[in-house]
Amino acid sequence: MVKDLLSVRHLNVGFDHQFGHTAVIDDVSFSIEKGETLCIVGESGCGKSLTSLSIMGLLPKGGRITDGKILFQDHDISHKTTKELSKIRGKEISMIFQEPMTALNPLHTVGHQIAEVLLAHEKVSRNEANQKAVEMLKLVGIPSPEKRFKQYPHELSGGMRQRVMIAMALICKPDLLIADEPTTALDVTIQAQILELIQELKNKFGMSLLLITHDLGVVSETADKVIVMYAGQVVESSETKELFTHPKHPYTQGLIKSIPKMDEDEEELATIKGTVPSPDEMPEGCRFVTRCPFAKDICHQKKPPIVNVGHEVHCWLYSDDNVKGGIPLVDNV
Amino acid sequence: MEQPQLKAGPITFSKPSKKVVSRRSSKILKHKLALMGGIFVAVLILLAVFAPLIAPYSPIRQSYAEALKPPSSAHWFGTDTLGRDLFSRIIFGAQVSLKAGLISVGLALLIGVPLGMISGYFRGLWDDLIIMRVTDAMLAFPSLILALTLAAVLGPSLNHAMIAIGLVFTPNFIRLVRGEVLAQREREYVTAAKASGLKNVHIMIRHIFPNILGPIIVQATLNVAAAIIAEASLSYLGLGTQLPTPSWGAMLAEGQGYLQQAPWISIFPGLFIFVAVISINVFGDGIRDWLDPKIK
Amino acid sequence: MLYYIARRLVLMIGILFLVSVLVFVLINVIPGDPATLMLGQEATAGARAALRQSLGLNDPLYIQYLHWVGGVLHGNLGYSLADHTPVMSILLNKIPVTLELTILSFLIAVAIAIPVGIISAIRKGTAWDYVTTVFALSGVSIPAFWLGILLIYLFSVTLGWLPPSGYVSLTDNPVKSIVLMIMPSISLGIRLSAQLTRMLRSSLLEVMEADYIRTGYAKGLMEKAVVFKHALRNAMLPVLTVSGLELSAFLGGAVITETIFAVPGLGQLIVNAILTRDFPIVQGAILFIAFAVVFVNFLVDIAYSLLDPRISLGGASK
Numbered sequence: 001m002v003k004d005l006l007s008v009r010h011l012n013v014g015f016d017h018q019f020g021h022t023a024v025i026d027d028v029s030f031s032i033e034k035g036e037t038l039c040i041v042g043e044s045g046c047g048k049s050l051t052s053l054s055i056m057g058l059l060p061k062g063g064r065i066t067d068g069k070i071l072f073q074d075h076d077i078s079h080k081t082t083k084e085l086s087k088i089r090g091k092e093i094s095m096i097f098q099e100p101m102t103a104l105n106p107l108h109t110v111g112h113q114i115a116e117v118l119l120a121h122e123k124v125s126r127n128e129a130n131q132k133a134v135e136m137l138k139l140v141g142i143p144s145p146e147k148r149f150k151q152y153p154h155e156l157s158g159g160m161r162q163r164v165m166i167a168m169a170l171i172c173k174p175d176l177l178i179a180d181e182p183t184t185a186l187d188v189t190i191q192a193q194i195l196e197l198i199q200e201l202k203n204k205f206g207m208s209l210l211l212i213t214h215d216l217g218v219v220s221e222t223a224d225k226v227i228v229m230y231a232g233q234v235v236e237s238s239e240t241k242e243l244f245t246h247p248k249h250p251y252t253q254g255l256i257k258s259i260p261k262m263d264e265d266e267e268e269l270a271t272i273k274g275t276v277p278s279p280d281e282m283p284e285g286c287r288f289v290t291r292c293p294f295a296k297d298i299c300h301q302k303k304p305p306i307v308n309v310g311h312e313v314h315c316w317l318y319s320d321d322n323v324k325g326g327i328p329l330v331d332n333v
Numbered sequence: 334m335e336q337p338q339l340k341a342g343p344i345t346f347s348k349p350s351k352k353v354v355s356r357r358s359s360k361i362l363k364h365k366l367a368l369m370g371g372i373f374v375a376v377l378i379l380l381a382v383f384a385p386l387i388a389p390y391s392p393i394r395q396s397y398a399e400a401l402k403p404p405s406s407a408h409w410f411g412t413d414t415l416g417r418d419l420f421s422r423i424i425f426g427a428q429v430s431l432k433a434g435l436i437s438v439g440l441a442l443l444i445g446v447p448l449g450m451i452s453g454y455f456r457g458l459w460d461d462l463i464i465m466r467v468t469d470a471m472l473a474f475p476s477l478i479l480a481l482t483l484a485a486v487l488g489p490s491l492n493h494a495m496i497a498i499g500l501v502f503t504p505n506f507i508r509l510v511r512g513e514v515l516a517q518r519e520r521e522y523v524t525a526a527k528a529s530g531l532k533n534v535h536i537m538i539r540h541i542f543p544n545i546l547g548p549i550i551v552q553a554t555l556n557v558a559a560a561i562i563a564e565a566s567l568s569y570l571g572l573g574t575q576l577p578t579p580s581w582g583a584m585l586a587e588g589q590g591y592l593q594q595a596p597w598i599s600i601f602p603g604l605f606i607f608v609a610v611i612s613i614n615v616f617g618d619g620i621r622d623w624l625d626p627k628i629k
Numbered sequence: 630m631l632y633y634i635a636r637r638l639v640l641m642i643g644i645l646f647l648v649s650v651l652v653f654v655l656i657n658v659i660p661g662d663p664a665t666l667m668l669g670q671e672a673t674a675g676a677r678a679a680l681r682q683s684l685g686l687n688d689p690l691y692i693q694y695l696h697w698v699g700g701v702l703h704g705n706l707g708y709s710l711a712d713h714t715p716v717m718s719i720l721l722n723k724i725p726v727t728l729e730l731t732i733l734s735f736l737i738a739v740a741i742a743i744p745v746g747i748i749s750a751i752r753k754g755t756a757w758d759y760v761t762t763v764f765a766l767s768g769v770s771i772p773a774f775w776l777g778i779l780l781i782y783l784f785s786v787t788l789g790w791l792p793p794s795g796y797v798s799l800t801d802n803p804v805k806s807i808v809l810m811i812m813p814s815i816s817l818g819i820r821l822s823a824q825l826t827r828m829l830r831s832s833l834l835e836v837m838e839a840d841y842i843r844t845g846y847a848k849g850l851m852e853k854a855v856v857f858k859h860a861l862r863n864a865m866l867p868v869l870t871v872s873g874l875e876l877s878a879f880l881g882g883a884v885i886t887e888t889i890f891a892v893p894g895l896g897q898l899i900v901n902a903i904l905t906r907d908f909p910i911v912q913g914a915i916l917f918i919a920f921a922v923v924f925v926n927f928l929v930d931i932a933y934s935l936l937d938p939r940i941s942l943g944g945a946s947k
Contacts, residue, residue: 094848470650474922476877478899
């Protein structure tokens with residue numbers, strides 16, 4: 001068995017608020033091996049970002065991990081204090097965020113903000129740290145890094161700032177990089193460049209990558225493995241190629257069908273009808289049941305089992321009981 | 334984007350925070366405070382209105398035999414240098430303080446709101462060059478010193494003190510109202526009203542004014558508290574209410590020379606100013622929170 | 630940057646001009662004869678006429694104004710009606726006293742506000758936060774003269790630790806000077822400290838929700854580093870602006886404080902001049918205070934632009 005770098009097991013996350021508690025992430029499990037890229041894909045609000053923030057111990061106010069484990073190099077980091085986590089964050093696990101415009105402190109130079117990471121984790125002098133920061137700026141493809149080093153975030157474009165974020169995240173050569181929708185806020189032309197840069201540096205540093213995205217195009221280009229999340233749960237997890245060729249879950253199928261294709265001249269894109277239920281009115285059984293074209297009675301009543309169909313899918317349609325009962329399998333892609 | 338109730342809050346740490354009173358109870362505490370403030374304000378108003386019925390003695394009757402008596406069952410708050418009952422004087426003093434607070438803020442509203450509305454609605458040279466610069470310049474003066482000078486020029490009396498305080502507070506309202514009107518005039522409903530040919534005055538009074546009333550009420554409430562302090566300050570310095578009318582500020586000043594023998598003469602009037610002001614402030618904050626759903 | 634300062638400077642000169650007009654109007658255009666106001670009703674008609682002549686009150690108003698401003702620009706603020714000493718030299722005597730009081734009070738205000746504001750923001754919702762809220766509420770509501778009297782009652786009358794009033798120049802006897810200033814500075818500083826605490830708390834709470842704070846944690850910084858290196862500086866920006874705007878109320882408070890504690894500064898000078906109707910002194914002192922307020926706000930603007938790199942580029946490029 002290959003040793004996993006990160007293994008999330010049965011993660012449950014909820015929010016305490018003035019009316020009580022709302023469970024948001026339900027029993028999410030996955031693992032990432034060394035050097036591997038895992039994508040978590042899903043719509044807005046499916047809990048993919050919260051999953052990544054739980055790993056960092058950066059849940060928004062009121063959020064907490066209610067159950068499950070997050071094993072990083074075989075240590076459970078799910079209930080560590082800020083102090084303990086600060087030794088891991090930025091050094092072993094780094095994260096870049098969706099909004100490079102606001103993720104940088106407007107009052108410090110970018111160079112300072114990059115060097116700061118190194119100073120926090122390693123015994124280096126201010127000079128060495130600055131030098132290393134300039135090297136990192138060069139590495140992430142920022143022209144005239146010495147000049148940029150002294151500039152403030154508002155003097156850089158969005159793409160530049162995301163490069164700065166990447167430099168900051170990688171300066172300590174972490175084992176795992178978490179990228180939460182790193183290209184969503186950027187111009188389309190810049191998106192591919194940033195993605196390419198992340199890939200390139202990932203290979204160069206031999207890191208693992210956890211990429212959070214809603215964009216299946218990004219997934220197909222980067223991921224080794226994919227987790228599809230819906231309403232706080234994993235609905236399907238698979239190798240990338242397998243997922244695109246044999247998507248099983250009706251939701252995954254819907255997502256794949258809704259990707260615009262260059263070669264086809266479709267009049268309108270397929271969409272998934274309906275909306276995601278809010279966390280307080282989750283259906284009893286399968287959470288996708290309100291939007292699923294194949295929903296059966298059982299789907300309304302019981303949480304779907306995990307079925308191995310060459311990869312794992314959480315759906316009643318593939319359970320043995322159903323197959324025996326003569327319900328047709330769905331495989332129309 | 335996460336679910337609506339998961340708005341990004343400040344970062345919390347995975348360690349469970351100790352002794353954190355939930356947000357709900359902090360909200361309730363704020364409500365309670367505001368409610369208490371409201372009750373105190375109501376009591377104060379009742380005291381002022383029914384002062385002649387409540388006060389056990391005349392506020393101005395002097396009795397040298399009774400001078401400088403400490404608090405007792407006969408004189409709850411003791412007596413002053415002239416043997417007047419302090420409790421009675423404080424209750425009548427509430428009349429002066431509330432009157433000063435309300436009338437001076439009323440005056441500031443009367444001048445400030447129309448000027449602010451005109452300034453914000455029509456913009457232009459008049460607004461930018463005259464109103465805004467003049468209020469800028471006025472705000473450079475400490476309002477207390479301005480009020481003092483005005484009161485001195487007009488001659489010391491309660492009425493003049495109220496006029497002085499009112500004039501000095503006017504820029505607050507001009508600026509507030511102007512800012513609010515500026516925000517409102519860009520709204521669709523104003524454009525729609527203009528498009529349907531309504532007169533400017535009509536739009537200002539019937540459409541914009543009701544929409545900016547909330548902030549005006551809040552500002553006015555908080556300014557009443559400030560005006561009460563200002564009147565007390567003027568009276569303390571001898572430029573406000575004149576003897577023998579009982580005023581909290583003047584009573585306090587009178588007692589300062591007798592701190593050793595009769596500290597109650599200063600302590601009780603000051604306590605009432607403090608309680609009145611803090612109640613109105615808390616009440617005003619409460620109205621603001623109630624009007625603004627965004628504030629947590 | 631220079632462009633920004635230049636623009637601010639022009640704006641400041643404009644406001645100073647208006648301030649001077651206001652001061653002039655305040656004293657000269659109020660209904661009634663200034664000479665009567667200045668001398669009081671009892672003065673003889675001849676004395677009044679003489680004063681009108683000597684003050685140039687028979688000239689048209691704008692001439693009077695230009696005359697006065699001309700004097701101000703040459704450092705001549707007129708002469709005291711009481712003993713004909715130049716107002717300027719009286720002010721120069723009083724300014725250091727008020728300066729000492731205000732600086733000490735400001736230091737006290739900041740020394741309380743910064744730690745208390747930070748802790749209550751970071752420990753929001755705890756008992757400590759409630760104590761802070763009550764302190765802030767009381768601090769902005771307590772009348773300075775009452776607080777002053779309570780302090781005198783407690784520390785001078787009851788405990789006998791501090792002298793109730795008086796002033797010694799800092800250069801004559803620094804220790805005694807500071808000791809005498811303790812109570813006045815507290816009673817003047819407490820209101821400002823309450824306001825700054827409130828501001829800092831809410832501004833810090835807002836900043837702590839910013840994305841770059843999350844980035845700070847994601848980098849592996851400790852809470853202390855995040856708060857002090859990243860949050861505090863951002864949170865101080867609005868607080869800085871507010872302290873500038875509060876300066877005028879702060880100097881107004883000095884009038885009361887100096888009266889309570891018999892501190893012979895500008896505030897006491899103004900009150901006495903008002904009570905004795907020595908209007909040239911009032912005029913000069915108010916003008917000085919307003920100039921000081923405008924000038925300090927100008928400095929605050931400059932400081933702000935130095936602290937916030939987004940501003941210095943501002944005006945010209947974006």
